[in-house]
Amino acid sequence: MNATLSRLALLSLLCAPFATLAHAQLSLNSEPESITLTLYHQDLAHIQDQRAIPALDANQSVYIEGVSPQLLTETLRIQGAGQVLEQSLIPAQLNYDRLLETHVGKPLTLAYRNPVNGEETLSRVTLLSLEGVRALIRQENGRVEPIDLYDNAWRFLFEEVPAQLNAQPVLGFRTQGTETPGLLTLSYLSHGLGWSMDYRINLAQNGRSLSLEGLASLHNLSGTDFNNASLRLMAGDVKQGDPEPHRIMRAMAMADSYESAAPVQPSSLQGYYIYRWPTEITLKNQEHKLIPLISAQDLPAVLSYQHSFPIIPILDNQRYDAQPNIQLRFNLPNIMDSSSPAPAGNIRVFRPDTEGEMQFIGAGSIGNLGSGEEASVTLGQAMDLSIQRRQVMFTDNEDNLLIQYEVTASNSARESRQVDLSAQFQQAWTLTESTHVMQEDNAGKLSWTMNLPAMGAETIRFTVELKKRLPRN
DSSP states (O other): OOHHHHHHHHHHHHTGGGGGSTTOEEEEOSOOSEEEEEEETTTEEEEEEEEEEOOOOTTEEEEEOSSOTTBOGGGOEEESSSSEEEEEEEOOOOSHHHHHHHTTTSEEEEEEEOTTTOOEEEEEEEEEEEETTEEEEEETTSOEEEEETTOTTEEEEOSOOOTTOOSSOEEEEEESOOSSOEEEEEEEEESSEEEEEEEEEEEOTTSSEEEEEEEEEEEEOSSSOEEEEEEEEEESOOOOSTTHHHHHHHHHHHHTTSOOSSTTOEEEETTEEEEEOSSOEEEOTTEEEEEEEEEEEEEEEEEEEEEEEEOOSSOOOOEEEEOOEEEEEEEOOOBTTBOOOBOOEEEEEEEEOTTSOEEEEEEEEEOOBOTTOEEEEEEEEOTTEEEEEEEEEEEEOSSEEEEEEEEEEEEOSSSOEEEEEEEEOSSOEEEEEESSOOEEOTTSEEEEEEEEOTTOEEEEEEEEEEEOOOOOO
8 A cells, every 4th residue: 555545544544533423524734745836927826735635524624724825716626525515715813812702701811910020920810801902801709800901011821722713824615525535636826926037147257258047036925835845937927817827727737747857847838838846845935945947158148338329300519428338148048958948037247357256247137038049138337438429410401300410439448349339210311421331220220330449439420311200280
């Protein structure tokens, strides 16, 4: 007899007395036989919980501890317990006020601490009634008096907790019954759990290559612990509105019937990707845990300096000063020898200084990108590069505007730099002349590159013609 059957047999013996009672109640507070967590990005988890259960009488009520307090009851699916007649999530009811309410008319021990000498005396009293912040008690000598419930000098001592006051939320359901013991399966969505992706990049000192580490950051703020759980990470933006959760749950149930052959090997489902962690994991309440998901070495990298500005169709005598953005670009590698996308997440970049010590140089984020796609992260602005621009000519003709700009890029670094610049247009335009080679596209952008020597500068002038917009009738 395997371990599961042994536990079922033992559970049946322990619960045998209930069989003689009509509508008996059964409480299951044991650890699950198995539990599977599928975490999503949007503070959401799909939880599958299996527990041994004895044969159930008709109309028997079952109460299960250890479920997520943030369970979404409308997504709950119960299997292995016969036909379920009703189900509900009973919130935690154990608190000071409820304890007092259940002891009205009953004897209690009352502790009183003398505020002068600190001595504490105990006496037996009967709690007669509760009214707001006051309690009415009767002492052993028959005297009746009120006390302030929140006065630090007085406190009630409780010898036991009534069975109906559960300290944690409890899942309850009533069933038409089953003939034999079996395995109860709970499947539901819950808030309070989720995951995000964090990437660390170590950029080589020359800026031409990098190493990439991707860590999955798991969080559990659900209010309960999950011990020895199988872990799945769902990558992609899952719509949570009705009826999407039900479709996702059905799809996940189908996906979980297949075993994953490779560690952390992603598989696809309905346009999403699932990463299956190869070992069981424990995620305690209030815990944040990091696990390695992606790793790559010696990826080619490109550091560039970029600046963009708008072409405004008005006379402008102002001079503008700016620093170009530092942009890091690289192609994403294959993940675990597959072509699945890399999950969206935050990126933090480190680079050694001239002394060889690693320094944090900037952060950004990427969306869901496929293998081989280019990732681009803006790290900040270059302090040793400056861009000055000004409008040096503005001519207002009958059907067009003729505008000339002067742009000067300066490099105060002790090494040469290449700066990519672009001008953005909001209306039809034509480049009429330029001192440098410029690239035009059909997306309203004019771009060019300036190669700056160490401690040097370069100036470009260009003239554009803007077509006037026709007035609306």
